[in-house]
Amino acid sequence: MNDGRIPAISVALSVYNGERFLAPAIESILTQSFTDFEFLILDDGSKDGSRAIIETYAAQDARIRPIFRANKGLIVSLNQLLAEARAPIVARMDADDISLPERFARQYAFLQQNPDHGVVGCWTEEMDDTGAMWPLCMSGHPVTHEAFLQAIEDGGPLLCHPAVMYRRDVALSVGGYHAAFQHCEDLDLWLRLAAVTRIANLPERLIRYRHYPDQVSSRHATHQQIGAAIAKLAYQARKAGRPDPTEHLETLPEIDDLDQVFGAQGLPQFVRGKVAHGVLYSLQSLREEGFDLILRYLADGGDHHGMWRTVARLIRFGSPWRAARLALALIKS
Numbered sequence: 001m002n003d004g005r006i007p008a009i010s011v012a013l014s015v016y017n018g019e020r021f022l023a024p025a026i027e028s029i030l031t032q033s034f035t036d037f038e039f040l041i042l043d044d045g046s047k048d049g050s051r052a053i054i055e056t057y058a059a060q061d062a063r064i065r066p067i068f069r070a071n072k073g074l075i076v077s078l079n080q081l082l083a084e085a086r087a088p089i090v091a092r093m094d095a096d097d098i099s100l101p102e103r104f105a106r107q108y109a110f111l112q113q114n115p116d117h118g119v120v121g122c123w124t125e126e127m128d129d130t131g132a133m134w135p136l137c138m139s140g141h142p143v144t145h146e147a148f149l150q151a152i153e154d155g156g157p158l159l160c161h162p163a164v165m166y167r168r169d170v171a172l173s174v175g176g177y178h179a180a181f182q183h184c185e186d187l188d189l190w191l192r193l194a195a196v197t198r199i200a201n202l203p204e205r206l207i208r209y210r211h212y213p214d215q216v217s218s219r220h221a222t223h224q225q226i227g228a229a230i231a232k233l234a235y236q237a238r239k240a241g242r243p244d245p246t247e248h249l250e251t252l253p254e255i256d257d258l259d260q261v262f263g264a265q266g267l268p269q270f271v272r273g274k275v276a277h278g279v280l281y282s283l284q285s286l287r288e289e290g291f292d293l294i295l296r297y298l299a300d301g302g303d304h305h306g307m308w309r310t311v312a313r314l315i316r317f318g319s320p321w322r323a324a325r326l327a328l329a330l331i332k333s
């Protein structure tokens with residue numbers, strides 16, 4: 001889109017080594033029934049064939065604005081996309097998902113009809129790396145702002161990041177994506193936005209969200225869970241009228257330093273508890289740092305809920321030594 005006219009929507013997609021699913025993701029945007037958009041695709045220094053795929057589609061559709069640069073990470077990329085977007089409304093998209101044809105039309109209409117809402121998501125269809133249905137026993141994301149606030153308190157799902165459409169000025173007003181919350185930058189943003197605007201989800205499945213072993217949420221499950229727990233602490237601090245000590249951090253504090261950072265007591269064990277129970281079903285976490293965090297949590301008196309089932313799961317996954325260590329920790333604690 002090079003005619004100088006401001007589009008209704010800026011689509012923001014960041015790619016890093018995403019050639020496997022990139023083409024269908026791009027095509028799902030180009031075939032939206034709502035067509036008044038610019039499509040910003042930022043290649044974050046990919047080393048695979050992502051750039052060639054982007055260049056091919058950009059040559060075919062003038063709405064695509066490709067951005068190529070050295071790798072700086074997802075949070076820098078998202079903030080750059082937010083800064084370069086020309087439209088008042090930004091639609092997020094990831095390089096491994098598929099937006100269904102009516103997604104933009106439905107979400108844009110909602111924001112036009114509800115000026116008090118700054119963010120709208122939607123329900124999702126879940127699929128695996130082959131495109132087959134992914135069995136996921138989870139209810140839809142909260143439909144109303146009131147339900148959204150309750151979901152924060154209950155620890156429920158809030159928004160699916162690539163399914164979100166938001167007002168650019170509202171996102172910028174809270175500082176965009178914060179550097180410290182790597183792998184959970186979206187959750188931290190939603191928690192900050194909840195204080196300045198209304199947030200909702202359309203009860204329609206307008207995006208197909210892909211699950212596969214190499215996705216960020218699988219590879220960095222423990223770090224993501226730690227960040228999510230700290231984001232909730234920051235949310236509670238802001239809600240109580242206290243300063244947010246994470247606002248200007250580049251990296252998150254160590255768990256053992258949280259009492260000092262937040263000026264409260266018992267936060268390390270609280271965070272370890274949240275994370276320990278959050279990674280019990282993540283094989284990747286159980287094979288890496290998440291396992292040691294669980295052992296520390298139990299040694300400090302943490303509860304056993306679900307832990308014995310994890311012992312059996314570790315045996316089934318071929319990790320008998322870890323299963324034995326976890327069983328011993330449960331017996332001792």
